[in-house]
Amino acid sequence: MTPETRTPSTTATAAPTELVLDVGPVAHGGHCVARHEGRVIFVRHGIPGEKVRVRLTDAGDSAKFWRADVVEVLEASPDRTEHFWHVADSGRSWSHGHPPVGGAEFGHISLARQRALKAAVLAEQLQRLAAVGLSPDVEAVGGSPAPGPEATYDAGTGLGWRTRASFSVTTAGKPGMHAHRSEQIIPVREMPLAVDGINRLRLWDIDLQGIERVEVAAPSNGSRPLVLLAPAPGTRAKRLSAVASQFPDDVSVAAFDPLTEEVQQLRGRIWVQESAAGHEYRVTGAGFWQIHRDAPGTLVGAVTEFLHDGGFLAAGSVVADLYAGAGLFTAVLADAVGETGSVLSIEGAPGSSRDARKNLHGAPQVEIVQGRVERVLRQKPRNFDALVLDPPRAGAGKAVVSQLVAAGPRAIAYVSCDPASFARDVGYFQQEGWSLAGLRAFDLYPHTHHLETVALLTPGR
Structure with a gap:
């Protein structure tokens, strides 16, 4: 060449x-x-x-x-294919003198080929990091839109699935997004991957001067959206109130500190109400929740199917939900084990742990503990039937894997959003004598390179 x-x-x-x-x-x-x-x-x-x-x-x-x-x-x-979003189209963006925004880097590829590429990455990571020769398909999630206030997602287009979005703010006070690996902020006037509840806010028509970052959550059940404003240093309360007043009355607005996750009410609530798997969940501030509108139900279904079919989850079972967040899996596990079983729910973030307590207050079989997973497991040893493991993108790591194995569960359902850290951890489990007994992959992030996996790990090869 x-x-x-x-x-x-x-x-x-x-x-x-x-x-x-x-x-x-x-x-x-x-x-x-x-x-x-x-x-x-x-x-x-x-x-x-x-x-x-x-x-x-x-x-x-x-x-x-x-x-x-x-x-x-x-x-x-x-x-x-033609890219659906001009500011994320690389050729078009560079022809206008600036890089494309991140967050839609596969938008020029047909959805079927996107999933094939993601499957190839997952297979390569598993082979290279864990010597596992599997090539699972990456499954499409969702279908044609059904009637409802937030029914915008269609798996045929891969648009309208994000119930969460994050925007940086330009010096002119307009929302934008960063170019890949860059501090440059590109102004935006739409977010095609987001549900209608986010785009209807029309952030691009609001004067955001004095704000550094905006986080938006618009639950797929159509309940009240929440806008979080991260103020720039020196921004006064009067300016925050002025920004908040520009949003519709049915939108909650709060200020938040991205470092401490401290949330200050400006108008309405500081939390959103989410619905999934027959339960209602309160999620405060920037607390973690799956961003694809169909992700909670999809992941819960895959986890419970693996554990039920393997005989690891039934009435009377002893289980734990690790990195539990607001309790998405905890609530469903509590249903499955009934009042004769028990669920230990562990979450490190204090805010998310408080949400879990509120969400599970009516489930006496659930014990919620805030703290590091490995420390809590040492303090509360039990004869576990199963563990559900849903760590952050960095994965669990070798020390945590060793601690999980030492806890002696009969099975672990591992939910991961990163194929590299997942494959690395599978290798650690294999070093401890465990094996990968089941694996599914889901395209929960269309038009991006990300995917989600759910795996069943069991002791013995």
């Missing part, structure tokens, strides 16, 4: 600004692998098999690899 230099690089390297590359296989992280004179280049916004012109976004002579965005497609894949 022959590089084509357009303009001198603005960096202190010999790297050209643009290259023509053949796009190679997909890799974890939302990019594909290409090569130039022996150097690996991670290319975003391409599809394996394409020939493209790229703009280098991170390059240096001493770097082990470079990064690049596609700016022109010379030979297109049959799976390439």
Whole structure:
């Protein structure tokens, strides 16, 4: 392949600004692998098999690899489609002099090919990190929209599924999103991946000066949305009130500190009411909740099916929900074990733990403990039938895996949003004599590189 230099690089390297590359296989992280004179280049916004012109976004002579965005497609894949969102379209964005926003890096790929690429990444991570030779399909989630106030999601388009969205704020006081690996904020005037409840707020028409970040939660059950405002240093209460007054009366508005997660009421509630699996859940502030409108029911169904079918979950069972959040899995586990069983629910975040106490106050078989998973398990040893493990993106890690194995459960249902940390942890479980007994993967983040997995792990090979 022959590089084509357009303009001198603005960096202190010999790297050209643009290259023509053949796009190679997909890799974890939302990019594909290409090569130039022996150097690996991670290319975003391409599809394996394409020939493209790229703009280098991170390059240096001493770097082990470079990064690049596609700016022109010379030979297109049959799976390439027109991007649904102009500000996330790489070629269009760079033609206007700025990078694309992050968060929709697969929006130029047909949904079927997106799922195939995600399946390939999952299989590669499992093979490389755990020596597991599985290639599970990534399942589409949801169907045609049904009647209802928030019925915007259609699995056929992959749009309108986000019930949570985060926006940065430009110096002009307008909502925007960051470009990938950049501090640059690109203004936006729509969020096609979000449910109507978020887009109806029309954040782009509101003066957000004095605010650094905005978090929005619009429950899929149509209940009252919540807007969280992270003020810039020095912003006065009067300015916060002025911003809050610009939202409709049926929207709750609160100020919050992203570091401490402290929430201050400005108007309405500081929490939202979510519905899932026959239960109601209160989620305060920026507390964790699955962002896809159909994710809670999908994940609960997969977890309970694995545990029920394996005989690990029934009336009288002793189970634990680890990294439990507001209690999504805890409530369903409590139903399954009944009053003759017990559920230990562990969550590290104080706010989420308080929510779980409110959500499960009518379930005497549930004990809710706030603290680190490994510490609580040591303090409260039990003969567990099963554990449900839903850690943050970084995964559980070797120390926690060892502690879980030491707790002696008959099975573990592992919910993960990151194939790399998941595969790494599967390797740790195998080192402890456990095996992967079941695995499903779900496309809960269409038009992004992310996916969700649910696995069943059992002792013995």
